[in-house]
Each structure stands twice: as structure tokens, then as C-alpha cells.
Amino acid sequence: MVEWTEAERRAIESVWEKIDVNVIGPQALESVLIVYPWTQRYFGVFGNLSSVSAITGNPKVAAHGKTVLKALGSGVKNLDDIKSTYAKLSELHSEKLNVDPDNFRLLADCITIVISTKLAAAFSPDVQAAWQKFLDVVVSALSREYH
Amino acid sequence: MSLSTKDKTLVKAFWDKASKKADDIGSEALSRMLITYPATKTYFAHWDDLKPGSAPIRKHGKVIMKGLVTAVSKIDDLESGLSKVAEIHATKLKVDPANFKILSHCILVVLSKMFWEDFTPETHVAMDKFLSRVSQAMSEKYR
Numbered sequence: 643m644v645e646w647t648e649a650e651r652r653a654i655e656s657v658w659e660k661i662d663v664n665v666i667g668p669q670a671l672e673s674v675l676i677v678y679p680w681t682q683r684y685f686g687v688f689g690n691l692s693s694v695s696a697i698t699g700n701p702k703v704a705a706h707g708k709t710v711l712k713a714l715g716s717g718v719k720n721l722d723d724i725k726s727t728y729a730k731l732s733e734l735h736s737e738k739l740n741v742d743p744d745n746f747r748l749l750a751d752c753i754t755i756v757i758s759t760k761l762a763a764a765f766s767p768d769v770q771a772a773w774q775k776f777l778d779v780v781v782s783a784l785s786r787e788y789h
Numbered sequence: 790m791s792l793s794t795k796d797k798t799l800v801k802a803f804w805d806k807a808s809k810k811a812d813d814i815g816s817e818a819l820s821r822m823l824i825t826y827p828a829t830k831t832y833f834a835h836w837d838d839l840k841p842g843s844a845p846i847r848k849h850g851k852v853i854m855k856g857l858v859t860a861v862s863k864i865d866d867l868e869s870g871l872s873k874v875a876e877i878h879a880t881k882l883k884v885d886p887a888n889f890k891i892l893s894h895c896i897l898v899v900l901s902k903m904f905w906e907d908f909t910p911e912t913h914v915a916m917d918k919f920l921s922r923v924s925q926a927m928s929e930k931y932r
Contacts, residue, residue: 672910
């Protein structure tokens with residue numbers, strides 16, 4: 643059971659309030675595909691991912707980025723039960739999509755860096771710590787149903 | 790994994806700009822690492838103040854950034870350029886090399902925050918690769 647301090651809850655919610663999932667989502671997914679190109683293996687159906695401009699201009703990448711970030715919102719709203727919030731998604735990623743769970747960590751790092759470019763000074767060390775703790779818990783929940 | 794000519798050009802161009810704020814970058818990256826990854830505090834138990842921006846953090850932040858300046862200048866041969874500092878971390882300080890990745894991430898967060906206009910996807914991948922190579926060179930002397 644994860645324990646959250648009041649300050650951590652406020653920090654996580656403040657980040658969520660400040661970001662636009664329709665901007666951050668696409669940029670984070672684009673980043674993971676560009677910075678860690680082996681992640682492209684999971685997106686064969688998205689079409690052209692052969693260059694940076696192909697990735698940043700790909701509408702399927704953008705759409706999926708929004709889907710992923712919106713799903714993060716469920717975790718923000720259910721901080722006290724992130725495990726069951728993501729149980730179904732965990733099963734999906736393990737059984738159907740066969741995604742190596744190490745990729746969740748890579749995406750989490752990219753989400754953090756994209757948010758950092760947008761929030762700048764508002765992304766203080768304390769806020770970063772709370773935000774990354776939240777992402778760690780989400781990653782852990784997503785990795786849970788793997789066997 | 791190795792750095793392409795394009796990677797090296799991007800790193801040097803970005804570093805030219807970023808190095809003007811070297812002291813702030815070092816201090817902030819180290820502060821963020823100690824707060825976000827509390828296990829890293831074990832290496833600094835001898836400091837009297839681990840709060841963000843404290844005097845020991847600012848001082849050591851400068852040392853780290855000097856190391857990165859050296860790394861950029863020796864980008865074509867990081868293993869020999871960082872040989873001495875790699876030796877110290879392995880044999881004297883005995884820092885678990887997994888921590889280099891952690892500090893690299895915090896450096897990237899600070900760089901992306903301070904230089905968000907220049908932190909394009911191309912720059913992001915070049916800097917991530919560069920810091921990975923630096924971490925690799927820093928891990929050379931462990932066994």
C-alpha cells in the first residue's frame with residue numbers, strides 16, 4: 643500500500659492541472675520512439691516511423707500519445723488504489739501486446755522530461771520527486787499482471 | 790551504442806549554450822537526484838546539509854560539471870578522457886554504477902527545463918546517448 647503525504651498529493655495534482663494531455667501525450671510518445679528507437683517495435687501498424695520528422699508528423703503516434711496520457715489521469719484520480727486502476731491495462735500489455743515492462747520506465751522518463759520543458763520553474767525538485775514516485779507506482783501496477 | 794558525427798555536433802552545440810549555466814545545472818541536478826532517489830543520499834552521509842542548493846551540493850555540483858566539460862572536450866575518446874575519475878568512483882568511492890544513469894536522468898530534466906527552447910527531440914536523443922556513453926566510461930574500472 644503506497645503512502646502519500648499531503649504535499650505529494652498536492653504536487654501530483656498540481657502537475658496534472660498544469661499539463662495539456664493533448665500536447666504532452668504526443669510529445670512524450672514521440673520522444674520515447676526517437677530517444678529509444680527499439681520501442682518502435684510495438685508500433686508497426688503506425689506506418690512511417692523512419693525519421694524524427696516522420697515520427698513527429700505521424701497522426702497515429704499523436705493519437706496514441708493522447709490515449710496514453712489520458713489513462714495516466716485515472717491514476718491521478720485514484721492515488722490510493724493505483725494497483726486495481728491499472729489491472730486490466732497491465733493484463734492487456736502483458737498478454738495481448740507483449741510489451742517488455744522495461745519500456746514503461748523509459749516512457750515514464752520521457753513523460754517527466756517533456757513535462758519539465760513545459761512547466762520549467764514550476765517543476766521544482768519536490769514536485770519532480772512526487773511526480774516520479776507517482777510514475778513509479780503506475781509502472782509497478784502496469785508490470786504486475788505479467789507472468 | 791556509439792555517438793554519430795551528428796550526435797557529437799548536436800552535443801557540442803547544445804553544450805556551448807548550456808555550459809554558461811554550469812554551476813546552476815550541477816547544483817540543481819544533484820539536488821533533484823538526492824530528493825527523487827533517496828537511496829543516493831547514502832553516498833553523501835558525511836555532508837552536514839543535503840537540502841536542495843546547500844553549500845556542499847553547490848560545491849560538488851561544480852565538480853560534476855567540470856567532469857562533464859572534460860567529457861565534451863574528449864567526446865571522441867571518453868574512456869581515456871574520463872579514466873582518472875572513473876578509477877576514483879570505482880576503487881575509492883565505490884559508487885554503484887547504476888547511479889550514473891540516475892544522475893544522467895536528473896541532468897536531462899534540468900537541461901530540458903532550463904533550455905526548453907533548444908531541447909528538440911534530436912537534441913534530447915543526442916544528449917541521452919552522450920550521457921549514456923559518459924556513464925559507460927565511468928563504469929570502466931569496476932572489475
